[in-house]
Amino acid sequence: MLKIDRLTKKFGGLAAVNGVSTTIEEGKINAIIGPNGAGKTTFFNLIAATHRPTSGTITFGGRDVTALRPDQVARLGIARTFQSTTLFDHATVLDNLIVGHRLRTRAGLWDVLRGSSLLREEERVCREKAREALDFVGLSHIAHRLAGDVTQEERKRVAFALALATDPRLMLLDEPAGGVNPEETEGLAALIRKIVRHGITVALIEHKMNMIMRLADKILVLSYGEKIAEGTPEQIRRDPAVIDAYLGSEHAEV
Amino acid sequence: MRRFIDSHAAWGLLLAAGLAFPWATGNDYHLTVMSTAYIFAIATLGLNLITGYTGQLNLAHAGFMAVGAYTVGILTVDHGWTFWGALALSGAVCVALGWFIGIVSLRLKGHYFSIFTLCVGYIMFLVIEKWESLTHGTVGIMGIPAPEPIGALAFESPLALYYLMLAFLVLAVWVMRRIVKSLLGRTFIAIRNGDELAEALGINLMRNKVLAFQLSVCYAGLAGGLYAGFVRFIGPGVAGVEHTFDMMIFMLVGGLGTVLGPLLGALAMPWLTQSLQFLQEYRFIVFGPILVALVIFLPHGVVGSFLAWQARRDAKEGKPHAQD
Numbered sequence: 283m284l285k286i287d288r289l290t291k292k293f294g295g296l297a298a299v300n301g302v303s304t305t306i307e308e309g310k311i312n313a314i315i316g317p318n319g320a321g322k323t324t325f326f327n328l329i330a331a332t333h334r335p336t337s338g339t340i341t342f343g344g345r346d347v348t349a350l351r352p353d354q355v356a357r358l359g360i361a362r363t364f365q366s367t368t369l370f371d372h373a374t375v376l377d378n379l380i381v382g383h384r385l386r387t388r389a390g391l392w393d394v395l396r397g398s399s400l401l402r403e404e405e406r407v408c409r410e411k412a413r414e415a416l417d418f419v420g421l422s423h424i425a426h427r428l429a430g431d432v433t434q435e436e437r438k439r440v441a442f443a444l445a446l447a448t449d450p451r452l453m454l455l456d457e458p459a460g461g462v463n464p465e466e467t468e469g470l471a472a473l474i475r476k477i478v479r480h481g482i483t484v485a486l487i488e489h490k491m492n493m494i495m496r497l498a499d500k501i502l503v504l505s506y507g508e509k510i511a512e513g514t515p516e517q518i519r520r521d522p523a524v525i526d527a528y529l530g531s532e533h534a535e536v
Numbered sequence: 537m538r539r540f541i542d543s544h545a546a547w548g549l550l551l552a553a554g555l556a557f558p559w560a561t562g563n564d565y566h567l568t569v570m571s572t573a574y575i576f577a578i579a580t581l582g583l584n585l586i587t588g589y590t591g592q593l594n595l596a597h598a599g600f601m602a603v604g605a606y607t608v609g610i611l612t613v614d615h616g617w618t619f620w621g622a623l624a625l626s627g628a629v630c631v632a633l634g635w636f637i638g639i640v641s642l643r644l645k646g647h648y649f650s651i652f653t654l655c656v657g658y659i660m661f662l663v664i665e666k667w668e669s670l671t672h673g674t675v676g677i678m679g680i681p682a683p684e685p686i687g688a689l690a691f692e693s694p695l696a697l698y699y700l701m702l703a704f705l706v707l708a709v710w711v712m713r714r715i716v717k718s719l720l721g722r723t724f725i726a727i728r729n730g731d732e733l734a735e736a737l738g739i740n741l742m743r744n745k746v747l748a749f750q751l752s753v754c755y756a757g758l759a760g761g762l763y764a765g766f767v768r769f770i771g772p773g774v775a776g777v778e779h780t781f782d783m784m785i786f787m788l789v790g791g792l793g794t795v796l797g798p799l800l801g802a803l804a805m806p807w808l809t810q811s812l813q814f815l816q817e818y819r820f821i822v823f824g825p826i827l828v829a830l831v832i833f834l835p836h837g838v839v840g841s842f843l844a845w846q847a848r849r850d851a852k853e854g855k856p857h858a859q860d
Contacts, residue, residue, distance in 0.1 A: 330736060356738035368730025372836075372844050374851065381722040385738025391747065394718040395711065405719055428851045448737055 283308035283483055284329065284360075284452060289338035291324055298324040300507040301338070306452065311478055312485040313498035317527070321507040322487045323365075326454050329485075330362045331355045343451070357385050361450035365457050367441040371430025375421065375440055378429050379412035380405075382447025408447075415443035418480075419473060435466040442473065446482075453477065455486040459493060471497050495519065503527075542796070542843075547709075554702050558695055567694045569806060574701040575763050577802035578708045580783045581795065582755025587784075588793035589716055590748040591728030592642065595780050596653040599660030600630050600753040602775035604760025606664060609677035609770050619683045623761040630757025631750045638749040642742065645731070654777065661775040676771030683765050697766055704762060708755060713795050715751065724748050728793070789830060791840025800839060 284306035291299040298321045306312045314322050327333045329340060331352045339348045347355055369378045387408065393401040416422050419439040424432060432440065438458060445453050458474065459467040471493055478484050488494050494501065495515045503511040503518060505527045511518055518524055540546050558567060583597045604626035611617035611625065641652045664671045671677070683691040683700060691697050715721050723744050726734040735741055764770050783798075786805055791797025812819035834841045 332732070332735070351740070352735040353738045353740045356736055362736045364733060364736070368733050370725060370729045372847060374847070381719070381726045381739075382737055384719055384723055384726075387719060389719055391715075391720060391751075394715055394720045397714065401718060408719060426851055428847060431848075431851065444733075444737065 283343060284485075285341040286329070287339045287341070289325075289328060289340065290336045291321075291328055291333055292336045297507050299328060299335075299504075302504070302507075302509045303338075304502050304509065304512060306483060306485050307500060308483050309478065309481065310483065310499040311474060311497055312483070313494045313501045314485065314487050314504060315489075315491075315494060315501060316504035319506075320504040322504055323456060324507075325504065326362065326456055326485075326487065329355075330360060330454060353385070356448060359449070359451035360454065361445035361448045361452070362454035363438075363441040363445050363456060363458065365460055367437055367444070369429040369437070369440065371428065373429060374426050375429050375432065375436075376409075376412055376416060376425040378440065379415060379443055379447055380408045382415065382444045383408040383411040383449070385448055411447045411449075412443075415446040418446055418476075419443045435462045435470070438462060438470060439473065442477070446477070450482060452483045452485065455484060455488075457487055457489065459488060459490055467493055551706060554705075558698060564694045567698045569810060570803075571694070571698045571701040571766060572763075573803050573806045574705045575759050575766060576779075576783065576786070576806075577799050578705055578762070579756045579759035580786045580798045580802040581708055581712050582752040582759070583780070583783050584787050584792065584795075584798040585712065585715070585724070585755070586748050586752035588787060588798065589721060589728060590724040590745060592745065592749070593650040593784075594653045594749065594752065595650050595777060596637070596657035596660060597753070597756050597783060598777060598779035599657035599775045600634065600756035601760035601763070601779065602660060602664055602770075602772070603633060604630055604757030605764040605770045605774050606671055606677070606760075607757070608761040608764040609680050610670065612681050612764075613677050613679060619681055619765050623683075623758065623765065626761030626764075627754045627758045630753040630760075634750040634753035635746060638746040639742070642745045642749060657775065657777055657780065661772055661777075664775055665772040671772070674772060676769060677764075678769050680764050680768045680770070682768065701762060701766065704758070708758075709795060709799060712755075716795060720747075725793075785827065787837070789827075789837055791837025791843070794837070794839050794843060797837045797839035801837070 286302060286304050286306075289299055289302045290297060302325065314325060316322050324333065328335050331347070331350050331354070335348060339346060341347065342358060342360065345358070347358065350358075387404040389398070389401040389404050413422070413425070416425055419442050421436060421439050421443065424436060429440065442458070455474070459470050462470065467490060474484055474486070474497060498515055501513065501515055501518045502509060503521075503524050510527055511521045511524045513521070557570060561567065579597065579601050583594065587593045607626040607629045608619065608622040611622035612619055637656055641649055641656065644652050665674055667673070682697070685691065689696065691700050716724070723739055726737065726739060727741060727744060731741055760774065763774070782805075783802070786801035787798045788801070789805060790799065790801030809819070809823075812822055815822060836844055
């Protein structure tokens with residue numbers, strides 16, 4: 283689905299991502315792991331076009347998307363979540379989600395000034411999408427709570443819902459379970475599986491090894507911006523380079 | 537009576553108060569103060585769109601107001617245009633100028649954008665002051681004609697002008713509420729909340745920011761045009777950054793990112809300033825602490841804090857709140 287070829291990003295003299303080639307496989311959970319500063323988030327920023335790569339290409343569904351803007355990439359169906367989600371804390375959760383489907387609408391200033399039927403219809407669709415997404419992530423009971431008042435775990439789910447409202451084909455999740463307790467992590471893992479069951483491909487960055495090993499179909503390991511291993515959780519667990527660079531030998535028997 | 541503050545009834549009541557105001561005072565001076573407040577309220581609503589809703593503090597706002605005012609002044613006095621024709625163009629000139637300044641300045645974010653626009657505003661002031669052949673320089677433009685009669689409606693008396701300004705303010709509020717409550721308004725709000733996330737949601741940042749900027753300065757331009765027709769004399773001082781700061785105070789007192797807040801701020805603050813006039817220069821000794829206290833205890837302004845309190849109460853009861 284997403285093909286990455288010799289992707290490199292240099293910040294000054296530092297290569298944050300260095301010649302990484304991989305594929306994100308359709309309908310699977312693709313995990314990206316690596317020590318802090320390995321270039322994981324930069325890697326996501328490149329896919330989502332927040333950063334322009336120094337060299338290399340990204341192909342999404344057969345189309346070269348390397349030179350697109352973030353909003354264009356989003357419109358093609360790549361959604362992402364961030365480590366922290368900037369919501370409007372004084373508005374309700376539902377209100378925050380309505381804008382999520384904006385990229386599939388066309389109403390412009392003229393429709394707004396005239397109050398056109400297109401605008402009314404699109405506002406209805408956006409609201410419906412927001413409700414659906416909220417249902418999907420299991421938060422319909424807090425639809426009318428203020429975004430500033432929800433728990434960390436609920437906020438993570440709201441971020442998922444926001445990404446889902448864009449009708450994505452691929453979702454990039456940056457530490458979806460960061461700062462969340464073990465039971466809640468389990469719940470979020472179940473939600474990620476549910477997303478994949480509904481035909482959306484997932485790529486995620488995560489530090490929680492237990493979660494990754496049970497959840498991922500495929501793991502890519504980055505270290506100092508370079509790919510050091512790639513494979514199933516079973517293969518990664520046994521890979522000596524990974525054990526050396528990242529997990530540490532005490533994890534070898536886990 | 538819940539959600540009263542944003543209901544049709546509340547806005548109707550406000551309009552009724554505006555209509556009845558002349559009977560309550562019957563004094564031309566008060567009418568003039570209020571009409572001027574209406575003009576600045578229109579400009580403040582515009583500033584609030586780019587600052588309160590889109591999150592970009594534009595410090596050149598008074599500059600755009602001056603561009604609107606000078607468009608009317610120059611066209612009517614030097615080129616014999618009618619006031620109405622010139623007024624229409626004052627908005628259009630600002631929209632066009634806003635596009636050029638927008639695509640350059642909106643590349644910058646946060647404080648950098650504000651500092652850049654502060655400079656833009658000062659350049660506008662200097663151009664108006666120095667380009668004597670066009671703007672009459674420091675002398676200013678005198679003898680701007682009053683708005684021509686529309687049918688039987690003549691706009692010579694302070695009372696008629698008062699109602700004219702009120703009509704424009706009502707129109708400005710109506711259009712602004714339409715914008716901010718629509719998907720377009722939600723798009724602007726998403727940019728204010730965080731442009732990284734907005735972009736990831738497929739929002740074209742530049743296009744939407746420039747649009748918000750153009751709409752915002754269109755309000756400034758029209759307010760400037762009305763100001764020229766109302767005061768009938770303009771000087772380079774119209775572009776002074778202190779006018780932008782006044783409008784910022786109106787927004788902060790009322791509540792950034794609401795329609796009612798900046799409106800009430802713009803209407804109430806001139807009266808407060810007037811009532812402290814007897815203190816002359818010392819009035820800022822009273823004024824300053826009031827502002828500081830307000831920003832500390834009501835960081836979202838009077839209306840903003842009230843709406844936040846109401847939203848929280850609604851949320852506790854599990855009811856959809858005003859925006860829903």
